Each structure stands twice: as C-alpha cells, then as structure tokens.
Amino acid sequence: MPKAQITIKDIARELQVSVSTVSRALNDSPDLSAATKKKVQDYAKLHHYNPNFLALSIKKRESTIIGVIVPEVTHHFFASVVEGILEVADREGFSVLLFRSHEQYDKEVRSVQRLLSSRVCGVLTSVAKETTRYDHFQELVDNDIPVIFFDRICVDIPTNRVVIDDYAGALTATEYLINTGCRKIAFFCSPMHLEISKNRRGGYMDALRKHGLPVDHDLIKICDNYDDAIPVATEMLQSENKPDAFFAVNDETALGILHATKQLHFKIPDEVSICGFTDGFAAIASDPQLTTVGQNGFDVGVSAMELLLERIRYKGADAMLKNRIIRTKLIVRETTR
Amino acid sequence: MPKAQITIKDIARELQVSVSTVSRALNDSPDLSAATKKKVQDYAKLHHYNPNFLALSIKKRESTIIGVIVPEVTHHFFASVVEGILEVADREGFSVLLFRSHEQYDKEVRSVQRLLSSRVCGVLTSVAKETTRYDHFQELVDNDIPVIFFDRICVDIPTNRVVIDDYAGALTATEYLINTGCRKIAFFCSPMHLEISKNRRGGYMDALRKHGLPVDHDLIKICDNYDDAIPVATEMLQSENKPDAFFAVNDETALGILHATKQLHFKIPDEVSICGFTDGFAAIASDPQLTTVGQNGFDVGVSAMELLLERIRYKGADAMLKNRIIRTKLIVRETTR
Numbered sequence: 001m002p003k004a005q006i007t008i009k010d011i012a013r014e015l016q017v018s019v020s021t022v023s024r025a026l027n028d029s030p031d032l033s034a035a036t037k038k039k040v041q042d043y044a045k046l047h048h049y050n051p052n053f054l055a056l057s058i059k060k061r062e063s064t065i066i067g068v069i070v071p072e073v074t075h076h077f078f079a080s081v082v083e084g085i086l087e088v089a090d091r092e093g094f095s096v097l098l099f100r101s102h103e104q105y106d107k108e109v110r111s112v113q114r115l116l117s118s119r120v121c122g123v124l125t126s127v128a129k130e131t132t133r134y135d136h137f138q139e140l141v142d143n144d145i146p147v148i149f150f151d152r153i154c155v156d157i158p159t160n161r162v163v164i165d166d167y168a169g170a171l172t173a174t175e176y177l178i179n180t181g182c183r184k185i186a187f188f189c190s191p192m193h194l195e196i197s198k199n200r201r202g203g204y205m206d207a208l209r210k211h212g213l214p215v216d217h218d219l220i221k222i223c224d225n226y227d228d229a230i231p232v233a234t235e236m237l238q239s240e241n242k243p244d245a246f247f248a249v250n251d252e253t254a255l256g257i258l259h260a261t262k263q264l265h266f267k268i269p270d271e272v273s274i275c276g277f278t279d280g281f282a283a284i285a286s287d288p289q290l291t292t293v294g295q296n297g298f299d300v301g302v303s304a305m306e307l308l309l310e311r312i313r314y315k316g317a318d319a320m321l322k323n324r325i326i327r328t329k330l331i332v333r334e335t336t337r
Numbered sequence: 338m339p340k341a342q343i344t345i346k347d348i349a350r351e352l353q354v355s356v357s358t359v360s361r362a363l364n365d366s367p368d369l370s371a372a373t374k375k376k377v378q379d380y381a382k383l384h385h386y387n388p389n390f391l392a393l394s395i396k397k398r399e400s401t402i403i404g405v406i407v408p409e410v411t412h413h414f415f416a417s418v419v420e421g422i423l424e425v426a427d428r429e430g431f432s433v434l435l436f437r438s439h440e441q442y443d444k445e446v447r448s449v450q451r452l453l454s455s456r457v458c459g460v461l462t463s464v465a466k467e468t469t470r471y472d473h474f475q476e477l478v479d480n481d482i483p484v485i486f487f488d489r490i491c492v493d494i495p496t497n498r499v500v501i502d503d504y505a506g507a508l509t510a511t512e513y514l515i516n517t518g519c520r521k522i523a524f525f526c527s528p529m530h531l532e533i534s535k536n537r538r539g540g541y542m543d544a545l546r547k548h549g550l551p552v553d554h555d556l557i558k559i560c561d562n563y564d565d566a567i568p569v570a571t572e573m574l575q576s577e578n579k580p581d582a583f584f585a586v587n588d589e590t591a592l593g594i595l596h597a598t599k600q601l602h603f604k605i606p607d608e609v610s611i612c613g614f615t616d617g618f619a620a621i622a623s624d625p626q627l628t629t630v631g632q633n634g635f636d637v638g639v640s641a642m643e644l645l646l647e648r649i650r651y652k653g654a655d656a657m658l659k660n661r662i663i664r665t666k667l668i669v670r671e672t673t674r
Contacts, residue, residue: 065434065455073419079411086410086437090444095451097402098435100423107427114432118402226621255622262624280618284563285592287599287624 006047015043027087027302066308067115069099069108069125071152076251076280077297078126081150084301085124092309094121101128112136116143122308127152132193146311150304153195160311162304162324166196169293169328170203173247173275176330178211180337182245182273186219186236188229188257189249200249200277216241224249229256237264237272244272245336251276251283251292258286258335274335277328288334300326343384352380364424364639403645404452406436406445406462408489413588413617414634415463418487421638422461429646431458438465449473453480459645464489469530483648487641490532497648499641499661503533506630506665507540510584510612513667515548517674519582519610523556523573525566525594526586537586537614553578561586566593574601574609581609582673588613588620588629595623595672611672614665625671637663 008026012019017040024032025040026049043049068085070078082098089096097118099111108128115123116139123140125147134154140147141157150162177185187204190197205215218241223232229248236243237260246261248254254276258268266272268288276283276292283290303324345363349356354377361369362377363386380386405422407415419435426433434455436448445465452460453476460477462484471491477484478494487499514522524541527534542552555578560569566585573580574597583598585591591613595605603609605625613620613629620627640661 073410073423074413074416076411079416082410082435083437086435090436090447095434095436095455097432098419098423099427099432100420110427118432226618251622252618281563281589282619282622285619285623 006044006049008049011040011043011047011049015039023306024299024302027084027091029084029298029302031296031299063119063121064094065097065118065120066094066305067097067099067111067118067120067123067125069101069111069115069123071101071103071126071128073098073100076282077151077278077295080295080297081126081301081304084298084303085305086301087298088302088305088309092305094305094309101131103129105130105133109136112140116140116145120145121312122146122148124148124150124304124308126150127154127194129191129194146308148304148308148311150300151196155195158321160307160322160324162300162307162326164196164295164300165325165327166199167203167206169277169295169330170200170247171207172203172328172330173277173293174204174207175211176332177245177247177273177275177336178207178213180269180273182337183213184216184219184241184243185213185245185247186221186233186243187247188221188223188232188253190224191222197249204247219243224253226252226256226259229253230260233257233260234264237261237266246272246274247277248275249277251278251280251290254290254292254335255282255286258288258290269335269337273337275330279331283331283333286335291333291336292331294329294331296326296328343381343386345386348377348380348384348386352376360643361636361639364421364428366421366635366639368633368636400456400458401431402434402455402457403431403642404434404436404448404455404457404460404462406438406448406452406460408438408440408463408465410435410437413619414488414615414632417632417634418463418638418641421635421640422642423638424635425639425642425646429642431642431646438468440466442467442470446473449477453477453482457482458649459483459485461485461487461641461645463487464491464531466528466531483645485641485645485648487637488533492532495658497644497659497661499637499644499663501533501632501637502662502664503536504540504543506614506632506667507537507584508544509540509665509667510614510630511541511544512548513669514582514584514610514612514673515544515550517606517610519674520550521553521556521578521580522550522582522584523558523570523580524584525558525560525569525590527561528559534586541584556580561590563589563593563596566590567597570594570597571601574598574603583609583611584614585612586614588615588617588627591627591629591672592619592623595625595627606672606674610674612667616668620668620670623672628670628673629668631666631668633663633665 008022012022025037101108148160153161246257261272279292279294283292345359349359362374438445485497490498583594598609616629616631620629
C-alpha cells in the first residue's frame with residue numbers, strides 16, 4: 001500500500017463500520033459506545049489519520065470563520081447543534097461566529113448583515129419563528145456565501161439542508177400511542193408556516209389514517225411552550241372531547257401538559273399518555289419520566305458542518321443539492337403505556 | 338439643557354432607578370418587570386438615547402469581534418450567559434466568536450491560540466474543570482487582549498471578573514435548610530481547585546458553624562453530575578450516618594439525588610430535603626419541583642460584556658481592577674420544607 005494519506009472511508013472499510021460511524025467516532029459523538037469510539041480512534045491514530053489534511057489545503061488567505069444563527073441558545077436542541085458544530089470546527093481548524101435571532105425577524109436580518117460584512121466562508125442557520133420572508137438569506141447566497149439550513153429550513157432557497165426526519169418521528173410516536181391503546185390523540189405544535197410543523201403534522205395525521213382513526217381538528221392546537229400548554233391542556237382535559245393522549249412538538253410543551261394532567265389527578269399513562277419531542281435533560285428529570293422523540297442535535301450540527309465544509313472545499317460540487325436526514329429515535333419512558 | 342447625548346446615568350437619575358436597572362431594561366433582561374422595562378425603554382426612546390453612540394466612536398479599523406470560551410453550551414447556566422453576551426453584542430455592534438472547552442485543558446488552550454490569531458478585541462471565559470495552569474490566559478493579557486473571567490475565575494491573573502455570590506448563595510441555602518429543621522446536611526460539590534467550589538463550601542460550612550452544627554467531612558462529596566449523584570446519594574441514604582438534607586452545586590446533581598431519594602421511598606421534604614444551584618428548566622419539570630439557588634446567567638453575560646466594553650473603550654481605566662458580583666436568589670419550591 002502506498003503511503004498516502006488515509007481517509008475516513010479507508011478506516012470505515014478496514015473496520016467494517018459505516019463512514020458515518022467513523023466520522024462520529026472521530027467527532028466524539030455521545031451517541032456511539034465508548035468501545036466503538038476507542039476502536040476507531042485507536043485505528044486512526046495508529047495509521048496517522050490527519051483530520052486537518054483537507055483544512056490545510058485551503059488557500060491561506062481564505063476565511064476560516066463560519067457564521068451560525070440559532071433561534072435560542074438555552075434550548076437543549078439548539079445548544080446540542082451548536083456543540084456538534086463547534087466539535088467539527090475545532091477539529092478542522094474553523095472558528096464560529098454565533099448569533100441568536102431570539103425568534104425575531106429583525107434580529108435575524110441584522111445577524112445576516114453582520115455576517116455579510118464579516119467575510120465568513122459560510123453560514124449555518126435555523127429560521128426564527130417570526131420569519132416569513134427570506135430575502136436576507138438570498139442575499140448571502142447571491143454573495144456566494146454558502147448557506148446550510150438545519151431543522152427549520154427555508155424551502156424557497158435552493159441550498160443544502162440538514163433535517164430531522166420529523167415526518168417519520170411523528171409517525172412512529174403517534175403509531176406507538178395508537179398501538180398502546182390510545183384513540184383520541186391531541187397534537188400540540190408550532191405555527192404552520194414552519195416546515196417542521198407541517199412535516200410533524202403530516203406524520204401524526206398519516207398515522208391516524210393508517211389505523212382508521214378520524215382526524216379531529218379540535219385536538220390539534222398551535223401551542224409550543226410550557227406556560228401556554230398548561231391552560232390549553234387543562235381545558236381539553238375538562239371538556240367532553242377529552243383526549244386520552246397528547247403528542248407535543250417539544251419536551252417543554254409535553255411537560256406543561258404533564259403538569260396539567262397531574263393537577264387534574266388523571267392517571268399517567270393509564271388514563272392519559274404523553275409524548276414529547278427533543279429528549280433534553282428535563283425529560284429525565286420529570287416524574288414520571290417523559291417518553292419522547294430523541295432529536296440528536298449533536299449529529300445535526302456535525303452533519304451541517306460537514307456539508308458546509310464540502311461546499312467550501314469542492315466548489316465544483318455546488319450545483320449538487322444535498323439533503324441530509326438525521327434519524328430520530330422514539331425513547332419510551334414512563335408517560336406512555 | 339444642552340442637546341448632548343443622553344447617557345444611561347441620565348436615565349437612571351431621571352427615573353430614580355439604579356444604573357444597573359436601566360442597563361438591564363435596555364438589554365431586555367428577563368429579571369425585570371415588564372412595567373419597569375417599558376418605563377425605561379420609553380424614556381430612552383423619547384430622549385433619543387443611542388446605545389450605539391460609544392460603539393460608533395471606536396476607530397473603524399479596530400476589531401469588533403469578541404472571543405468567548407465556555408465549558409459547555411448545553412449547560413443551562415452557560416447557555417444563559419452566552420445569551421446575555423449576545424444580547425449586548427447585538428445592541429453594541431459586536432460579534433462573538435464562540436469556543437467550547439468541553440471541560441478539557443487541551444481544547445481550552447487551542448481555543449485561546451485560535452483567538453490570539455483572530456485579532457479579537459477581548460475575551461470572556463469561564464475556566465474548564467481540568468485546567469490548573471493558566472499560561473494560555475496570561476498570553477492573551479501579555480498580547481494586550483483584555484480578558485474577563487466569569488463564574489469560574491482564575492485568581493492568579495489580575496483582570497476584571499464577574500462572579501456569582503457563591504458564598505452568600507450557599508450560606509443562604511444552607512441556613513434555610515437549618516431553619517426548616519435539617520441537622521445533617523450533605524454537600525455535593527465540584528473539584529476543590531475551582532474557586533466556586535471553595536466559595537460555596539465556605540458558605541455551607543459557615544452556615545453550619547453559625548448555627549452550632551458540626552462540620553462532618555463524611556457528608557461532603559466531590560460529585561457534580563446526575564449519573565454519579567445517584568449511587569453516591571443511595572449509599573449515603575442507606576448508611577448509619579444518613580443525611581436529612583442535601584445541598585448540591587448544580588441542579589443536575591440535585592436531581593440525581595432526588596431520583597435516588599425517591600427510589601428509596603423517603604418522604605420529600607419531610608424526611609429528606611434537597612436544594613440545587615442553577616435554576617434551569619429541569620428544576621420546574623421535576624416532581625416535586627426543585628428548590629434551588631437561581632444563578633441568573635443572563636445578567637452574568639450582560640455584566641461581563643459591559644466590563645469588557647469599558648476596558649476596550651477607556652483604555653486608561655485598564656489599571657482599575659473590577660469585580661462585579663451578581664446576586665443569587667434562593668427559589669423555594671417543593672423539595673424543602
């Protein structure tokens with residue numbers, strides 16, 4: 001074998017694991033076993049795998065600063081994504097300029113303007129809830145700055161994306177509720193102009209249809225935070241049309257529903273089942289512990305950075321539009337039967 | 338009155354509130370009432386207060402990029418600090434390069450080297466748990482890059498600092514436990530080379546001494562995360578020397594203790610009281626809801642940025658060493674009597 005630089009693909013072939021597993025092992029992803037990580041890392045070390053090999057080939061004068069705009073930093077999912085991004089950035093010699101839209105259109109536009117004047121080599125972002133116009137992102141693209149959307153994407157701009165399999169996650173969770181005997185499943189979601197809401201609602205509805213259950217629009221609420229979920233769930237649980245299960249777009253909302261359900265002394269999960277979406281620390285801290293769809297934010301961040309680095313390094317490949325889909329995982333705990 | 342630029346001090350005097358209140362109102366701090374914020378913001382608007390006035394006076398060629406290194410992004414406290422920093426940065430026209438040490442000395446050193454070569458105009462940081470040598474931070478100072486430590490400070494380097502009143506927070510929490518009848522109070526903390534650990538232990542011990550209770554070193558454990566807290570608390574609760582209360586350095590640890598206590602069917606808070614430190618969302622999601630010391634990370638971030646901007650703008654004032662102390666607040670919920 002010639003003494004060429006060993007690649008991630010070589011390691012994957014040699015150890016008979018997937019390229020993604022090698023990448024995640026080298027990124028120290030929390031979702032792999034310690035044994036697998038050690039095996040890959042030891043092999044990489046032994047064969048002098050140099051993770052900076054490609055980064056070093058970038059022309060010296062080019063920027064190595066990436067811009068990132070997230071809606072909030074304190075939300076577990078976005079914090080996990082940022083950690084994934086920082087992990088790859090550290091390994092590959094890039095730095096990250098971080099902005100927070102605070103879910104506001106104005107702040108998002110201002111962040112993009114700041115990034116335009118900062119000579120960043122690419123932008124990773126998840127759209128603010130308030131945002132319904134996308135000219136500012138188009139301006140980045142028009143200025144040859146590659147943009148990768150993750151989670152809350154913008155369908156109008158043709159660029160690479162990393163999405164959670166929201167549809168499959170919602171479908172699996174709703175089917176699980178149906179298979180454990182729930183028949184009137186309420187759905188609490190974010191505003192419908194967000195692509196993630198449409199996809200999760202699609203999965204929820206298709207699961208109902210697949211099992212011959214009616215779609216009751218009174219059971220679908222635009223409600224996506226802890227404080228609002230308490231009164232909305234309370235009213236539903238006291239109505240004639242009482243649900244026997246709730247599926248919520250995030251853990252905060254699910255935990256607000258849990259709080260309301262306990263206040264009204266319903267038995268969980270026997271009388272009321274609850275399922276969230278995120279899998280943050282609060283899902284474990286709650287009692288009963290929350291069943292939820294794990295979102296794997298760290299891997300979303302790693303994937304988004306990898307897509308961006310590909311775009312930056314192999315400019316010829318720009319035309320190829322890539323969608324990476326990060327799989328969710330239903331984590332059954334104590335709030336479902 | 339001459340038509341000079343109105344300052345934060347003018348607003349404070351006119352409305353008879355503190356300068357800090359005005360600053361926090363203009364920063365939209367979550368800890369002020371909506372009424373106070375509106376009053377200050379309306380006055381500022383009416384009198385054409387221009388928050389960018391000073392930022393604009395900075396020489397155009399100087400960097401407006403701040404470096405920030407935090408141990409983790411997914412920890413609620415550090416995420417809140419980052420949000421406070423980003424809020425002021427957005428208002429004052431600065432951008433933030435974010436790094437994460439992941440509690441590792443090597444990564445922290447690498448982040449500092451990246452910042453040194455990025456021409457940042459200042460650095461805000463909280464030291465990694467692993468770090469016991471500080472040469473890398475000294476190098477920043479030697480290169481005339483102002484450094485502000487927050488929370489986990491480095492006492493060896495003479496620079497401005499923003500600290501939580503860890504001593505007072507721990508003293509107040511421990512006294513509350515004593516005043517509600519607890520006599521054998523265990524203390525779970527981080528490694529002792531961290532200044533915050535020393536200060537919190539100091540507050541804990543002084544509270545015991547003040548009330549004539551013995552300091553039992555068997556009740557003090559180096560243990561600061563959810564997973565480790567479960568076996569350690571279980572063993573203590575099954576021993577002859579069973580504590581009747583636990584005080585932990587963060588909410589994760591307190592919630593691990595809560596889990597263990599419930600598994601053993603002790604009545605909370607009657608047989609065992611528990612108090613945390615942070616006040617993240619998990620404290621509200623838990624059942625019973627967690628009594629904890631609120632850390633106010635957002636205000637720590639705002640203060641750290643303000644101190645740094647002062648250093649950058651008024652270079653003559655460099656010699657003046659400032660310590661800003663952010664007050665904690667005991668939030669009594671259901672895990673204490």
